[in-house]
Amino acid sequence: MSLDMLKQLKGPVVLVGAGKMGGALLDGWLGLGLDPANLVALDPNLPDEVAAALAAKGVAANPAYDTLPAAGVLVLAVKPQVAPAVIASVRALVGPETVVVSIMAGRTIGFLEKALTHRTAIIRTIPNTPAAIGQGITVAVANAAAPQVARDAASALLGAVGPVEWVDNEDLMDVATAVSGSGPAYVFLLAEALAQAGAAAGLPADLADRLARATVSGAGALLAQSGTAPGTLRQNVTSPGGTTAAALAVLMDASTGFGPLLTRAVADATRRSHELAG
Template identity: 45%
Template sequence: MTARLVLVGCGHMGHAMLTGWINAGRIAANEIVVVEPNDDLRDRAATLGCAVASDADGLPADISPEIVVIAVKPQVIREVLADYARFGDGAATFVSIAAGSSVATFEGLLGEDTPVIRCMPNIPAAIGKGMMVVFANDRVSEKARDFVAGLLSASGEVASIGDEKLMDAVTAVSGSGPGYVFHFIEALTAAARTAGLPAETAARLAVQTVYGAAVMAAESGEEPGALRQQVTSYKGTTAAALDVLMGEERLTRLLTEAVEAARKRSIELGS
């Protein structure tokens, strides 16, 4: 069977990336086989035009993919990888989006000559606005690097790091970061309602304010600190609010603690 890529796991993130690849024309659906045990998720992949299988045993014996993408939870990574050993030791390049799962884990289970790319995406990849950070071992070819970078760029921005140990920090910042922002929107909405705004108006104001500020920070070319200063009039309303958020570095300290908690958990998941 001719298949350029095998995607193992098609949950929220796997499906988001898969859809992005196909819609952007990075790879044709008929070049992909999706392995997914859940019937509904498997059917969802099939509607995109991909071949599907419920498990590794369902893959054709003659399949020889260039890329195997592992998009499963880190808690089951060892169990899952064992089923794909035939693609190890250089037969295919493995791409992992499992938080905390080290390159050494893949090399230990698949062979030390296995090309491995670790990728930490985030959920905005579902709308093409994700942040993907990658680390590759020295067995990954330039051709494979370029192909994977092309796939990932369909889902948003792509950056690379040269030190794998930094992947835990990446996970804590951009991987988990959307959750922090969603909660900030929840909190801002609740505060708006407490201030007397109707629920629908409060939610709309909170979402659009965060969205607009994020787009401005991304596209203005100015540092966030400079933008903050531009909207902060001396002894004005924004200054009064920032005195609360920035006093004793409250928000910075809180986010630093949150990121550190996530980073430590990423390390635990990989141990």
């Protein structure tokens, strides 16, 4: 269904920025079965070996702009600080039916409409780094000019690297950034801190690291695959008066525990996201 939707696009899928996230999306599209001849990658910093690998797969890498038709979908996957210059350079690829999908952090729909036009179908999104292994999640919001077909096209493309969640209020994008966009760093910190705590308690550092990594990744897989509520999974591991209960008494302290700490962290990340968006 996703592939059928993408085959109906009137123009190529043009990826602007083939870094880590852009590259993950490109790999996902090829894995989805999208015709490489309908893909274009634009990136002035593309290493020669990456350009050669893309060419070997049939993906056009950095062709002359004046040889390209209007894009069916234009995906902006560049750093937000270079957005004004990049958009100016690719504006000619945006036609009346082009869907513009932005994965640039902090760049609002208002910014994109000003850089393009209010008539352009624009989808602002926030993916996260597990997209690199096809297990990301993306939050998306559309502007008023984006019809359902534009949303469907964005869902099909972004869905190649994980599920897509839609919101109607752009203000929620700051909170989504704080939860899922920044969230992988919180999990990595958990693994890092757990390993350090194990080493401090007497485990060899390399063993503590392996145990922490396997525990965090295994628990995450169980959470994803079981469909059971996180609180229930936690309770299932916790025997009254046991070792887990002793640890959770610290981690679930109403004032100093994990819950209030994460609440503060997400609130600060939300505030900073709003500041960066201007």
